[in-house]
Every structure is written in C-alpha cells, then in structure tokens.
Amino acid sequence: MRRSLERSNAQYRKASARLPMGVSSNFRYWGAKKTLYADHGRGARLWDLDGNEYIDYRLGYGPCILGYADPRVDEAARQGITVGGVFALSTELEYEVASRISRMVPAAEMVRFSNSGTEAVMAALRLARAYTRKDSHVIVEGGYHGVFDSVLWYTNIEDWDEADGEPQVEVDSKGVPKLLRKLTHFTPLNDANHLEDLLRRHGNEIGAFLIEPIMGNCCSITATREYLLAARELCEKYNVIMIVDEVKTGFRVARGGVQELMGFKSDLCTFAKAMGNGYPISAVAGRKDIMMQVANGVTHGGTYTCHSVALAAANKTLEILDETPALETIAKYGDELNAGRSRILNDHGIDHCFTGHGSMSGLFFSESAPTNYRDWLNSDYTFYDTMAPRLHDYGILCEPDSREPWFICEAHDQACMQQTLTAFEKAVGEALEELNSPKAAQAAG
Numbered sequence: 001m002r003r004s005l006e007r008s009n010a011q012y013r014k015a016s017a018r019l020p021m022g023v024s025s026n027f028r029y030w031g032a033k034k035t036l037y038a039d040h041g042r043g044a045r046l047w048d049l050d051g052n053e054y055i056d057y058r059l060g061y062g063p064c065i066l067g068y069a070d071p072r073v074d075e076a077a078r079q080g081i082t083v084g085g086v087f088a089l090s091t092e093l094e095y096e097v098a099s100r101i102s103r104m105v106p107a108a109e110m111v112r113f114s115n116s117g118t119e120a121v122m123a124a125l126r127l128a129r130a131y132t133r134k135d136s137h138v139i140v141e142g143g144y145h146g147v148f149d150s151v152l153w154y155t156n157i158e159d160w161d162e163a164d165g166e167p168q169v170e171v172d173s174k175g176v177p178k179l180l181r182k183l184t185h186f187t188p189l190n191d192a193n194h195l196e197d198l199l200r201r202h203g204n205e206i207g208a209f210l211i212e213p214i215m216g217n218c219c220s221i222t223a224t225r226e227y228l229l230a231a232r233e234l235c236e237k238y239n240v241i242m243i244v245d246e247v248k249t250g251f252r253v254a255r256g257g258v259q260e261l262m263g264f265k266s267d268l269c270t271f272a273k274a275m276g277n278g279y280p281i282s283a284v285a286g287r288k289d290i291m292m293q294v295a296n297g298v299t300h301g302g303t304y305t306c307h308s309v310a311l312a313a314a315n316k317t318l319e320i321l322d323e324t325p326a327l328e329t330i331a332k333y334g335d336e337l338n339a340g341r342s343r344i345l346n347d348h349g350i351d352h353c354f355t356g357h358g359s360m361s362g363l364f365f366s367e368s369a370p371t372n373y374r375d376w377l378n379s380d381y382t383f384y385d386t387m388a389p390r391l392h393d394y395g396i397l398c399e400p401d402s403r404e405p406w407f408i409c410e411a412h413d414q415a416c417m418q419q420t421l422t423a424f425e426k427a428v429g430e431a432l433e434e435l436n437s438p439k440a441a442q443a444a445g
C-alpha cells in the first residue's frame with residue numbers, strides 16, 4: 001500500500017474497543033489494516049482521516065446522487081430543522097413529496113415513508129403477504145434487499161453441482177430463524193421458465209416476487225425487458241405481488257427508476273438512497289388496493305418516519321432530479337467513463353464489458369455480460385480484486401468487492417474523469433504485471 005492509513009488504523013484499534021469490528025455496519029469493515037475512516041466529503045470527493053483524497057465511486061453505496069454536502073439540499077435540510085423534527089403527527093410536506101413520487105413513478109399510486117431501504121422492503125413484503133394471504137416469497141438469486149430476516153438468505157452457487165439439481169439455499173446471517181427457510185424461494189434472473197416452474201409448484205404459498213432489475217449488489221447484472229414482462233404476467237397468473245426493489249435504481253437510472261427505463265409497472269416498489277441525497281428516508285409505494293391494506297390491519301409506522309430534516313432533504317433532492325438535467329449529466333459521465341476505461345482495457349487486450357446503466361455500472365472481465373448470478377460466479381474476477389486496491393492508492397475509491405457497481409453523482413466533473421482515467425491506466429498496468437509475475441504463475445500452479 002502506497003498511501004498512509006496510520007490514522008485510520010489507529011482509529012480502528014481505538015474504535016474496536018467500543019464498536020464491534022470498529023464500525024457501525026459490517027460492510028464498512030475491510031480488515032484491521034484497510035478499514036477506512038472518513039473525515040469529510042464534498043461533491044464527488046472524500047477525505048479520510050489521514051488526509052488522503054479520493055474521487056468516490058461508492059458514494060455511500062449509492063445515496064449520494066448529487067454529491068456530498070450538496071448546498072441546495074443542505075440548505076433545505078437546515079430549513080427542515082426549523083420545523084421541529086418528529087411530532088408523532090404528520091405534516092403537509094409528506095403529501096407534497098408523495099405526490100411528486102407518484103408523478104415521477106406511475107406505479108406509485110400511493111406512498112408510505114420509512115427511514116431505510118430495509119424498512120421499505122420489509123413493509124412491501126408484509127403488504128404483499130396480507131394482500132395475497134400467502135406467506136412465502138421469491139428472491140432473485142444474487143439479490144440483496146437489506147438486513148432483515150426474510151431476505152438474509154442466498155443460494156450457494158460456489159459449492160453447487162448442476163447435476164445435483166437446484167443450488168442449496170443457505171442462511172446469510174447467524175441468528176436468522178431457520179423456520180423462515182421454508183418461506184424463501186429463489187430463481188435465477190432472466191429465466192422465466194424457472195420462475196414459471198416455481199410458481200406452478202408453489203404458487204399457492206408464494207405471495208411476493210422480489211426483484212431488483214439492475215442488480216445493484218451483483219455487478220449491475222440486468223434483467224431483460226422480455227423477462228420482466230414475462231415475470232409480470234406470471235405474477236398476475238399466480239396471484240403474486242411483483243415487488244420491484246428500486247432502493248438503488250430509484251430516481252437514479254431514470255426519473256421513474258428502472259420501471260421507466262424498461263417500460264413496465266410493478267405492483268409495489270421500494271425507494272431509498274437517491275431520494276434524499278444521503279438523508280435517511282425511504283418509501284414503499286404502489287397500487288392503491290395493496291397500499292390500502294394499512295387501513296385493513298397491516299401495521300406500518302415508526303417513530304422517526306418523515307423526520308422534518310430528512311423529508312425536507314428528499315423534497316429538494318427529488319425536485320432537482322425531476323426538474324433539472326442532473327440525471328442526464330450523471331448518465332453521460334458514466335458512459336464517458338466507461339468508454340475511457342474500455343479504451344485502456346482494449347489497449348491491453350483485456351476482454352471486458354459493462355453491465356447495468358451509466359449511473360451505476362458493473363465492470364465484468366469477459367466478452368459478454370453475465371445474465372444472472374450463476375454466470376457471475378463462473379467469471380474471473382481476480383483482475384478486479386487485484387486492481388481495486390491500486391485504484392485506492394491512486395485516489396480512486398471504488399468498492400473492493402467487484403459485485404458493487406461504480407456509482408456516479410452529479411458532482412463528478414471532467415477533472416474527476418481525467419484523474420480517474422489516469423489512475424485506471426496505471427492500476428490496470430500494475431495489476432497485469434502482478435498477475436503475470438513468476439510469483440503469480442507459481443501460485444496458480
């Protein structure tokens with residue numbers, strides 16, 4: 001490692017005494033010597049405790065759509081403070097923000113707010129179960145939907161032998177009740193036959209189909225429109241609620257999210273991240289008859305829902321995303337960045353492709369993009385793993401795990417672009433050198 005992380009390392013040692021693993025989310029722990037502590041962020045840049053400056057493509061896993069400390073949103077949030085916080089009463093602004101969401105996302109006939117993506121998806125699943133009176137749900141393999149028990153499951157593709165039938169479903173966290181196992185089914189993305197087969201066999205128990213059409217935790221692997229339309233039809237046929245998890249894609253890949261981009265409508269959809277430019281707010285939205293289940297015995301609420309600061313921030317963020325060309329600027333930067341990275345990789349004769357959308361794209365080292373999680377696991381991601389730490393050293397902050405896309409915000413500018421491509425060129429060269437070294441060849445046997 002070229003840069004000093006002396007202060008981050010010292011902070012890690014100190015914090016570990018009070019905070020398990022020294023952090024407040026397991027995903028922020030990168031190892032004793034590599035865990036970063038942020039000092040502050042401005043625009044598309046972030047500074048760590050040691051004063052290292054980074055152009056950030058993680059952006060807090062996506063929420064920062066306009067840039068850190070965006071003055072327009074922060075001013076609105078300051079006005080939000082003057083309202084007074086939370087009252088255990090609703091305010092007028094909730095209706096205004098809900099109405100804007102409905103205008104931007106036609107599927108969002110009605111809206112309820114929460115604080116995090118997890119809470120929104122949890123609410124959507126509960127609504128779907130209540131509406132259909134069926135307790136099971138289907139998750140798309142490789143999907144991530146938050147940190148609650150119903151979704152902390154995965155299919156173990158790594159140890160899977162196709163000859164043995166379907167991959168084993170395993171629990172993603174200790175402490176999740178094993179009883180929930182039988183409520184959770186999996187299907188690979190872009191395989192409508194598999195989904196149909198599953199619904200034919202278990203349709204009388206399955207109340208919800210949960211999908212993130214651009215898989216923001218799985219290299220931005222993307223559903224085809226044909227698949228989404230087929231899934232849409234199957235959900236209708238088997239009385240299953242189609243929940244589109246737009247926690248990452250919402251108000252990012254288009255004003256109306258992935259549903260606008262791909263031209264289809266969900267029954268329920270969930271939003272968080274980009275909707276508040278980092279202030280904690282989320283929403284579950286969808287068909288009126290399903291959403292109205294909250295007036296028919298479905299519990300939804302929370303002390304902090306629609307805190308006046310977060311709501312004011314969401315109001316301003318959505319206004320900007322809706323009424324200015326911010327999203328076009330973001331997508332254009334992403335496309336240009338990918339074209340630049342492609343030129344460098346092509347110069348080195350490295351097969352690659354980009355998945356997803358310019359605003360949140362995955363980089364995949366093969367000629368064609370994976371169509372589902374099974375494909376991704378069969379790919380060679382060693383190159384990314386070798387390159388990412390070098391990018392960090394050169395001041396480009398991407399997720400070390402290749403499954404996380406590179407997020408773009410409105411504040412990424414041409415200076416960021418030049419700096420990123422220069423660093424990328426160096427990191428690619430060095431990763432190649434390392435992987436082709438006699439030591440690497442020896443390790444590979």
Ligand code: PLP
Binds near residue numbers: 118119144145248272
């Ligand atoms: N759904 C998706 C698609 C996500 O990417 C995430 C978080 O990354 C969540 C749900 C959970 O959101 P949160 O971390 O705000 O609870």
